[in-house]
Amino acid sequence: MKVFISIFLGLVLFLGFFLDVDTVALQLQDEAYDRAMIAFGLAKGLNAIISLIQGTELSFTPVGVGLNFSVGEVLDPFNDMVERFSWVMLVATISLGIQKLVLLLSAKIFLQVALSLSIVLTLALLWLKKLQNRLVLVFSLRIFFFLFLLRFSAVVFIFLAQFFYTSTLAKDYEEASQVIEKTKSELQEIQTQNKAIVYNQKEESFFTKLNKQYNGLTQSFNISKQLTALQASLSEASEKIITIITIFVVQSILLPLLYFWFILSSFRLIFKSEFKFVSFRVAV
16 A cells, blocks of 8 residues: 555646646636637627617618618627626626636645655655654645645546537537538628618709609618518527526536536545555565
8 A cells, every 4th residue: 555655646746747737727718718608799799780770660661661680680689688698798708717726726836845845754754764643744734635636636637627618518619610600691781781771852854853762762672581581590509598598507617517516525524534555564
């Protein structure tokens, strides 16, 4: 058992000083944070465009027939979902920022030094007969496991979260982002067309008026088709928004809660455990 404990302590010391696990973990965390910021930006962008065109009404009077197209009625339910989407992404971004702060704190040099000193003390208590004392060794092991969790638990959590995202969620996130971006472009196009629809009310010749009436009728039918297509796009985008919300609720809320539960449970186990496997009989 002493040999096994010593090997484990040596591996921990090696990981802490010679493997750059913190830098890799920080890069992975930055990628997750960037994904959340992109999704949050999409939500705010959609909300801004909808605010500009919501409540507007496209009106035409081609060949004397009045045609009205209410964009707001189409966008109203979708805008409610976008606002909730924006709120969830704000919470997710803050959560990922806190996770990065925890990771940065775990990589601080004083924590690494404290862990190294606890490893050296534990090894000395294991192998030096003059220092062998079971109570002191148990206390030293408690301190070591406590510092070990503080030092490496956040790193391990980031790697596991990234693995879970890559193997399960990445494809859904990319597809959902593309659909939402496409819907945003369609809304921008409608907004641009809405600005361009301005009719000159001054006196014009008969043929000029007739030409404008024809163009107006053609444009009204085009916009009617666009609004019908937009409804389908909004329905698809709503489904993808739910997908992204699910992804970030799992990654930035449920998994961190599971992580903190594991940490608290581990701390309770460390300070309540009696470490019955520790014995000096093999050392005599």
